[in-house]
Amino acid sequence: MAKKKSFVQPIFQSKLNPPISSRVSVPRARLIDQLKSARQAKLILLCGPAGFGKTTLMVQWLNCLHEQGIPTAWLALDEADNDPGRFLTYLIGAIQKNIPSFDLTGLEPSLMNAGHASTGLLLYVLERLSAFPASLTLFLDDFGVIQSPEVLNIVQQLLHHLPADKQLIIALRQIPALRIERIRAQGELLEIDFKGLQFSRDETEQFIRQTQGLDLDENEIEYLYQVTEGWAAGLQLSTLSSIWRKNQENSNQTHSWAAGKVYDYLAEEVLTRQPEKIQSFLLKTSILKRLTGPLCNRLTGRSDGYETLDYLEKANIFLVPLDAERRWYRYHGLFAKFLRTRLEREGDQDGIDLHRAASEWYAAVGEIQEAAEHAMSAGDVEYAANQMEGCAFDLVRNGLTATIVEWGEWLPKTVLARHPVLHLAYTYALIVRHKPEKALEVLDQLGHHGEQSHIDDHINRDLYNLRILALSVQDKMKECEQVTTDALAELDVLHLDRQIRFLPTLFHIAGLLKITVGRFEEALEYTWQSAQLVSRTTGVMLLFNKFLEQAIGFTQGKLNEVLAVTHSALDETKSSPSRFSGGGTAVAVLQAEILYEKNELAKAEKLLLTYNTMVQIAIPDVMIMGLRTLARIRAAYGDFTGALRYLTQLERLGAERGLPRVSATARQERIRIALQRGEPERALEISRHHDDRIIWLSFEGRCMIGNNPETPEITRLRLMMGRGQARKVLEPLKNELSKAESLGFVRQGLLLRILIAKAMESCEEKRQALRVLRDALIMAQGEGFIRSFVDEGDPIPKMIREIHKFAASAGMIGRGSISVEYLDRILLAIGEVTPCSISPKTDQGSTPPEPLTGREIDILEKVAMGLSNEDLADQLCISIHTVRFHLRNIHWKLGAHNRTQAVALARNFGYIR
Numbered sequence: 056m057a058k059k060k061s062f063v064q065p066i067f068q069s070k071l072n073p074p075i076s077s078r079v080s081v082p083r084a085r086l087i088d089q090l091k092s093a094r095q096a097k098l099i100l101l102c103g104p105a106g107f108g109k110t111t112l113m114v115q116w117l118n119c120l121h122e123q124g125i126p127t128a129w130l131a132l133d134e135a136d137n138d139p140g141r142f143l144t145y146l147i148g149a150i151q152k153n154i155p156s157f158d159l160t161g162l163e164p165s166l167m168n169a170g171h172a173s174t175g176l177l178l179y180v181l182e183r184l185s186a187f188p189a190s191l192t193l194f195l196d197d198f199g200v201i202q203s204p205e206v207l208n209i210v211q212q213l214l215h216h217l218p219a220d221k222q223l224i225i226a227l228r229q230i231p232a233l234r235i236e237r238i239r240a241q242g243e244l245l246e247i248d249f250k251g252l253q254f255s256r257d258e259t260e261q262f263i264r265q266t267q268g269l270d271l272d273e274n275e276i277e278y279l280y281q282v283t284e285g286w287a288a289g290l291q292l293s294t295l296s297s298i299w300r301k302n303q304e305n306s307n308q309t310h311s312w313a314a315g316k317v318y319d320y321l322a323e324e325v326l327t328r329q330p331e332k333i334q335s336f337l338l339k340t341s342i343l344k345r346l347t348g349p350l351c352n353r354l355t356g357r358s359d360g361y362e363t364l365d366y367l368e369k370a371n372i373f374l375v376p377l378d379a380e381r382r383w384y385r386y387h388g389l390f391a392k393f394l395r396t397r398l399e400r401e402g403d404q405d406g407i408d409l410h411r412a413a414s415e416w417y418a419a420v421g422e423i424q425e426a427a428e429h430a431m432s433a434g435d436v437e438y439a440a441n442q443m444e445g446c447a448f449d450l451v452r453n454g455l456t457a458t459i460v461e462w463g464e465w466l467p468k469t470v471l472a473r474h475p476v477l478h479l480a481y482t483y484a485l486i487v488r489h490k491p492e493k494a495l496e497v498l499d500q501l502g503h504h505g506e507q508s509h510i511d512d513h514i515n516r517d518l519y520n521l522r523i524l525a526l527s528v529q530d531k532m533k534e535c536e537q538v539t540t541d542a543l544a545e546l547d548v549l550h551l552d553r554q555i556r557f558l559p560t561l562f563h564i565a566g567l568l569k570i571t572v573g574r575f576e577e578a579l580e581y582t583w584q585s586a587q588l589v590s591r592t593t594g595v596m597l598l599f600n601k602f603l604e605q606a607i608g609f610t611q612g613k614l615n616e617v618l619a620v621t622h623s624a625l626d627e628t629k630s631s632p633s634r635f636s637g638g639g640t641a642v643a644v645l646q647a648e649i650l651y652e653k654n655e656l657a658k659a660e661k662l663l664l665t666y667n668t669m670v671q672i673a674i675p676d677v678m679i680m681g682l683r684t685l686a687r688i689r690a691a692y693g694d695f696t697g698a699l700r701y702l703t704q705l706e707r708l709g710a711e712r713g714l715p716r717v718s719a720t721a722r723q724e725r726i727r728i729a730l731q732r733g734e735p736e737r738a739l740e741i742s743r744h745h746d747d748r749i750i751w752l753s754f755e756g757r758c759m760i761g762n763n764p765e766t767p768e769i770t771r772l773r774l775m776m777g778r779g780q781a782r783k784v785l786e787p788l789k790n791e792l793s794k795a796e797s798l799g800f801v802r803q804g805l806l807l808r809i810l811i812a813k814a815m816e817s818c819e820e821k822r823q824a825l826r827v828l829r830d831a832l833i834m835a836q837g838e839g840f841i842r843s844f845v846d847e848g849d850p851i852p853k854m855i856r857e858i859h860k861f862a863a864s865a866g867m868i869g870r871g872s873i874s875v876e877y878l879d880r881i882l883l884a885i886g887e888v889t890p891c892s893i894s895p896k897t898d899q900g901s902t903p904p905e906p907l908t909g910r911e912i913d914i915l916e917k918v919a920m921g922l923s924n925e926d927l928a929d930q931l932c933i934s935i936h937t938v939r940f941h942l943r944n945i946h947w948k949l950g951a952h953n954r955t956q957a958v959a960l961a962r963n964f965g966y967i968r
Contacts, residue, residue: 069377071149093245099224103249105389106288109226137203139173140454175635190220199227253285322393341394353416447480456484491525520557559585571757573798598638612801614838621646640669644681654841656921676761719747735777764803781817836877905948
């Protein structure tokens with residue numbers, strides 16, 4: 056069987072290894088017993104100052120778990136892991152490395168290059184963790200270095216969604232900026248603080264006698280125990296130093312061994328007792344996060360790197376081995392800090408030269424990112440920029456956009472302008488990290504700080520494409536359309552250049568713009584051109600293509616076709632993290648809106664809740680569609696508080712990201728719900744409190760995907776009709792219908808016909824109203840539109856009942872007829888039972904010949920909620936075959952011919968509400 060490839064940099068595999076147990080460690084039996092008793096805890100926090108043995112305890116616990124056959128994964132963190140992409144790369148690498156049976160099929164770093172890909176990737180990993188049958192313990196060492204809100208949010212989500220039998224152990228110096236109150240309240244948290252980590256008297260004696268091999272008397276041991284206060288690092292320093300004996304002579308003196316001054320004093324004593332050659336080695340290599348022989352040789356100018364590291368380990372001088380082969384090491388954090396402070400006293404130039412040497416070594420072995428980081432530390436701006444440019448797009452492909460942004464902000468603008476590839480990567484990173492305004496500012500600066508004539512034409516075109524992308528994610532459609540038109544005019548579509556990285560993005564945006572004005576053939580041509588430029592293995596871009604293509608079909612009212620295609624697209628990517636990419640999220644949201652329209656509420660809600668985290672960071676239209684559909688589902692269940700909660704969230708996200716249309720759409724939907732509930736004054740109050748006309752002027756002449764079929768004009772006419780002005784809205788509604796039909800906006804046309812029918816009914820034009828509504832039903836029945844009729848409320852139910860009576864008496868006769876079963880489904884969704892839905896042999900209120908069992912009633916209640924057979928099987932923990940068996944029995948007992956009729960009869964008999 057082929058070994059799974061890890062995409063963690065080979066040189067940093069040591070981050071995924073726990074430190075090797077050394078002879079200076081003391082078995083912490085009492086703490087191990089605590090950990091054994093906390094196997095049900097979701098989170099274990101080891102929290103205490105440096106040098107209290109947190110890492111040592113974690114290693115001992117890891118070894119215990121290995122003896123029990125429990126899988127583990129280890130990650131040693133450093134400051135660079137504040138990049139979300141890097142953090143997840145190493146976390147996943149740790150899982151892959153230590154758990155060969157863990158299924159991460161299809162996971163490649165190239166799938167992380169979309170905006171906020173870390174969130175989608177985390178969802179994918181959590182899904183795989185849920186499917187992993189065994190227990191699993193994740194160790195995060197030195198978590199205190201993590202300050203990034205995004206990485207903290209990733210860990211927060213990891214904690215929140217961590218499946219049963221999975222445990223997270225974190226070592227850090229102070230309580231983390233994580234919301235752990237609920238975990239604590241649920242009894243799923245074990246905290247061991249510095250008091251718990253302190254050495255006991257017995258552990259102190261064991262350390263001195265057995266690990267350090269010192270023959271001290273009881274008084275001397277007691278003295279060390281008292282003055283070190285159980286501090287492991289202080290105890291180790293003391294036994295390496297002669298200073299403690301002098302202090303013992305004045306035993307009445309009090310000490311605070313946790314104080315940095317004491318540590319520095321003792322560390323100085325340890326350092327000065329070493330040979331000059333070792334002192335020099337320690338100081339020069341202190342700038343390194345991890346040490347290996349060849350790298351140490353480059354910094355010291357010697358050839359005995361491995362030998363010196365071996366000597367330091369054997370002398371117990373705070374060197375921790377990171378692999379069994381003793382190729383990689385690190386200094387204890389406190390000792391490294393002390394050495395670096397001492398090095399700074401020697402002179403700034405020494406540190407600069409050392410960082411430059413480290414940078415050159417990393418560059419020589421092909422680790423360009425590390426080379427760039429050391430060049431930054433050396434302050435060598437030009438050299439650093441050259442190194443950064445060499446790896447910029449590798450980092451982008453691997454999702455390390457936070458690192459790229461940090462680099463771009465560190466470099467002077469004039470230097471950045473001389474490195475166009477880095478400039479391009481920096482601009483893209485800003486956009487995907489939701490900083491499009493800054494990206495546009497950076498693009499404008501390029502013209503001020505450098506001659507663009509020296510930039511390669513491919514780069515120039517891509518910089519232009521990124522300007523288009525920045526404008527589109529800011530929702531500035533008018534500006535975006537102008538710039539897009541100019542960019543397309545300069546393209547030779549017969550000889551498209553694949554070296555233009557963001558050419559597919561240009562075509563995506565061009566297609567999106569065409570959809571909004573009803574030019575669907577042109578839109579499809581652009582999506583086709585984009586597909587030709589994208590590798591068939593890159594599911595992220597192809598999924599967004601699929602979204603645009605199917606958004607057209609949805610606009611044209613092709614519910615069944617779009618539902619089938621989106622289902623197939625998500626099914627094909629179920630084993631790939633691209634399913635949780637921006638494109639995958641867009642496809643899922645589109646599918647959910649169709650499921651909602653077909654009144655499959657439970658299935659739609661389940662899908663949207665799976666993607667809810669991604670929806671909140673998606674492009675504006677996907678954000679609107681996702682949260683608005685969740686709100687409508689809650690409203691359909693009668694949970695109007697829940698519906699308004701989702702709309703408030705949508706409005707807040709729009710304000711936070713500077714997207715006025717998103718906030719205005721939330722208010723538009725609140726008006727719709729108020730009218731739906733018969734509260735026209737409340738709807739008017741919302742409209743008057745927020746005058747959104749200026750916002751919508753920017754989108755005049757186009758219907759954005761997220762706002763289809765609703766438009767600001769339709770909302771205005773709804774509001775007038777709700778306030779008794781039905782006669783005034785008839786003509787404007789007909790004009791809107793004419794425009795919608797001319798553009799091929801079938802869904803919008805259907806909605807407008809329903810509203811015209813409502814308006815006519817209010818104007819006492821009952822015959823015309825029934826005719827218009829009947830035409831709408833005929834148009835809608837083939838695709839199974841349900842909620843478009845249900846959500847409009849009175850007088851639509853009454854009108855459909857009248858049409859139902861006629862259809863029931865006439866039956867299905869030729870073309871242009873309406874199916875009685877289709878009308879039943881609409882009335883069932885409204886919550887009404889019609890006479891024709893009930894078997895003529897059964898009197899209303901009587902009982903069926905054969906009573907239903909409790910399980911059958913439970914199934915019928917779930918069927919009435921819109922659950923499919925698959926959903927029923929999942930919720931009831933039974934097979935599909937068993938579900939079908941129960942449904943056949945239910946139909947026979949009730950005398951029903953289908954699910955709709957069964958639910959109607961059950962309501963009539965009083966089995967369900």
